Amino acid sequence: MQNCLNQELRRLLTEETITTLFQPIVNIERKSVFGYEALSRGPSASSLHGAQLLFETAERCGLTSELDGLCLRTAARSWSGQGTRLKLFVNVSPAKLMPPEFRPAHLQELLETNRLKPSDIVIELSERYPTVDPSELLKTLSWLKKQGFLIAIDDLGSGYSGLKLWSELKPDFVKIDRHFIRDIQDDLVKREFLRSVVDLSDRLGCRLIAEGVETEAEFRVVAGLGISLVQGFLFGRPKQIATACLNPLGVQPSPTIKVSREETAGSLISQIEPITSDSTLQHAWERLQSEPSTFSLPVVDNGRPLGLLHKWRVLETFSTPYGRALYEKRQVTQMLSSDALIVDYNTPLDEVSQRLIDDDAHYLKQHFVVTHNDRYVGLGSTRMLLKQITARKIETARYANPLTLLPGNVPIQKALAARTEEGLPFILVYFDINMFKPLNDLLGYRVGDQVILLLADLLLEFFHGDGDFLGHIGGDDFVVISPSPLAISNAKALQAQFVDQTRRFYTDTVLQNGFVESEDRGGHINRFPLVSLAAGIVQVGPDDQRTADQISDAASYAKKRAKASAGSCFIDSPSPPHAISPMAKVH
The missing domain is CATH 3.30.70.270 (Reverse transcriptase/Diguanylate cyclase domain)
Structure with missing residues (x-):
């Protein structure tokens, strides 16, 4: 297996088939994109598509420098084609900045070839990797700053010497590792850590970037602590084209055009007769037994959906000793799943799929409620959704x-x-x-x-x-x-x-x-x-x-x-x- 990975890496280096993706870094205060981080990937069909395995294999083969060089060239070429003067954040290993690997002439040639300026580039130095000779590294970084490059310390709190490097280098940016952002709204220790880092950055005149912001709750805490630059799936996943979603900042997307019914949630509905909130569990169970293909019943009052009653949940309860005798006369609201996904009839299929994926539940919902003007019209099936999306992708690929x-x-x-x-x-x-x-x-x-x-x-x-x-x-x-x-x-x-x-x-x-x-x-x-x-x-x-x-x-x-x-x-x-x-x- 290892030999196969080694051979695949050498093939990628020879054919230069690395792809650069761009993930946005947004400015909360200005409600705009501040820059993009360049992220390298192998070909989608390659065993080395993922970044972690790609760079781990390069390290084992002693080819980290060659891979870093290819990634930098690919990133520069891809970025020059984006036609923007926003900041480009690029990851560079410390070894690439040490003699004899670091060659200023090669760097200048790379910039000139792609019509880039040093002031366009932010060099990210991860503290995950130890530095053999810190003094030589500091010399190179100081020289880069004099040329106009900006410097960022990446993954603060994840590795070796972030605070020490911070104090010695005085970087322009410090990126806080995702570990300290994940579920920060529920973790007092993380909030206090972040508060102390914010205070330190203010004193040292450095800008913080919160990495890995994926939820609205995390975003609210980060913004409340005074961090103005954020990066994460909430604002955009890595893509080949530099784009961002600014909806969480209150920036409205451009108007959408009407989508044909075949591409919306309306194409997925089954006409399942709903029950009301005052229906008993016995009545619901009789419905479910008489309709073998029905696995969820929508609960609706005056046309407005309240949630779903799942067959497995009723069966689980009625199967216990005395379960049926205890619960069959109770109302269905006793077992109602109120976290059901509710989508409008005209919601595009891709958006329905994304909402199902983004759901916080620990299981993939089998059904979702479809409404029109906020009134129940039917149930959608996740299975049918996947079938339609797959069929559409096959047709797209075919042509x-x-x-x-x-x-x-x-x-x-x-x-x-x-x-x-x-x-x-x-x-x-x-x-x-x-x-x-x-x-x-x-x-x-x-x-x-x-x-x-x-x-x-x-x-x-x-x-x-x-x-x-x-x-x-x-x-x-x-x-x-x-x-x-x-x-x-x-x-x-x-x-x-x-x-x-x-x-x-x-x-x-x-x-x-x-x-x-x-x-x-x-x-x-x-x-x-x-x-x-x-x-x-x-x-x-x-x-x-x-x-x-x-x-x-x-x-x-x-x-x-x-x-x-x-x-x-x-x-x-x-x-x-x-x-x-x-x-x-x-x-």
Whole structure:
């Protein structure tokens, strides 16, 4: 087993298949994102996908430095593609900062290659790992601070010498280990520890970051103690695109579009006749025995659900000596599970699933109550929920583009048809890379694939709002369907970012010339401009009568006009169906 892990690690290092995920760090006072921590993972299908096993294996193989170097390069490259000037927190082992591993010239090259500034970077030094020569480490960290880098001590309270390093280094940030945050609302000792650390940080002029904030209760305590920077699942899980959930701070999400019934809790309901709170357990038991497929009965008064009566609970009680004689005349409220999950009819399936996972119960609920306008309409089954989500994921994977994993032709057509049926306004953007073939011919298909992946990453960065749909038609053609009124400005900003970031693929000579030489379609050598991005935009109003096929035709026409225009952008305003030029569909 160990040999297999060692071989897998060497393969990952050779092929450089490490992925960087970003988890947000938010500012409570400003109600905004302060920065992101870069977290490294192996490929999802690899035995070394998890960070802990990945780095433990590297340590056993004596390859920690090589893995650290790859993680830093991957993080820098991924971060430069995010297009933000927020702080990037990166984990660095002490060994990487000690001679002869630490090379300032390599660090400078890494920054210049990815167009990063030292002031953008916060170096996290974990106190989990002992330092062989603290004096040499302090020299390196002092030099980094002079260059403009910020320094953070990670995992305070989890390891060797955090307080000592804190006093000697005077870091800009100190991150408090998750151990002291977990269930802090119920632990006086943890609260007192945190209070003393807050007081110490105020005296030393250092900012604290509370790690691992996962619940509202933990967040309230941390905020009440005066810690302004927090990180944890409550605000966002690690993702490839730097995004955050600011709902706990009172920041409202962007408006959502209506979701088709097939993707909501309404598609899962079974019409189980409810009982009232004054029903007896005997009556409920008779119902449960006469309906073998029913395992829970909703308890409802005047249309409003109170909870669920579970068959196993009644059976357990009635099976005890004298249990039935003692309880059958009592009301069902004696055994009512009032912690039942209640969701609205129009709640998306993904949200229902997330609420079931986030539930504090120690068991996964088999059923949940579905309401409409706060009134009971039926019971949902967790089993059916999982079946639908699994079926949807299988269908998505079946039609996903193999390079970008974005939805392909069939899901694009379904999404477009669903939007037109809803009758709500949206904007469709058809993106196409200009001069992609000359780039492919000059630099090869590997670089061509990298350019396509870069565009996919930019699309995910600029269009990640509620209701946004991204699709990869094939080759260098992509589609965005968005309800946001900012979609057009986002598309134009994305075009500029694409031009800026693709220049790194060319040599200095090509950049100076401003063109590449390649064969044209007639087989003759010709000069071609560097790649850019065309955006054909179709605006669909609330009263638009065009069908999905007609809007698809309009998008193809808009893309063709965009590729021929000076700014590579063409906006097609809402128009009647008969005014549309017949073009090939988006497929």
